[in-house]
Amino acid sequence: MLSWTIxxxxxxxxxxxxxxxxxxxxxxxIAKVLFFVALVLLLISVVRGKSVTV
Structure with missing residues (x-):
């Protein structure tokens, strides 16, 4: 997802x-929205302790 942002x-x-x-x-x-979506998914995966595949 970060590659799309870039x-x-x-x-x-x-x-x-x-x-x-x-x-x-x-x-x-669009880049800003994708960045924040990736950031939210990262935070969710850190809190849950599991890997979230995007």
């Missing part, structure tokens, strides 16, 4: 550099 972050940076503000904002928002 992918959308790179797309957002490239789109921002090229002047595509709308696409950059959308990609950055």
């Amino acid at each position: 992918t959308f972050l790179v797309v957002a940076i490239i789109a921002g550099v090229l002047g595509f503000g709308g696409i950059a904002g959308t990609a950055a928002s």
Whole structure:
């Protein structure tokens, strides 16, 4: 899941550099959501003591 986050972050940076503000904002928002979902899953797996496969 973190690989998708990094992918959308790179797309957002490239789109921002090229002047595509709308696409950059959308990609950055998606990257932020995916990051927080991955963070929540990490916290759940740490609390439960089990591995959560994503």
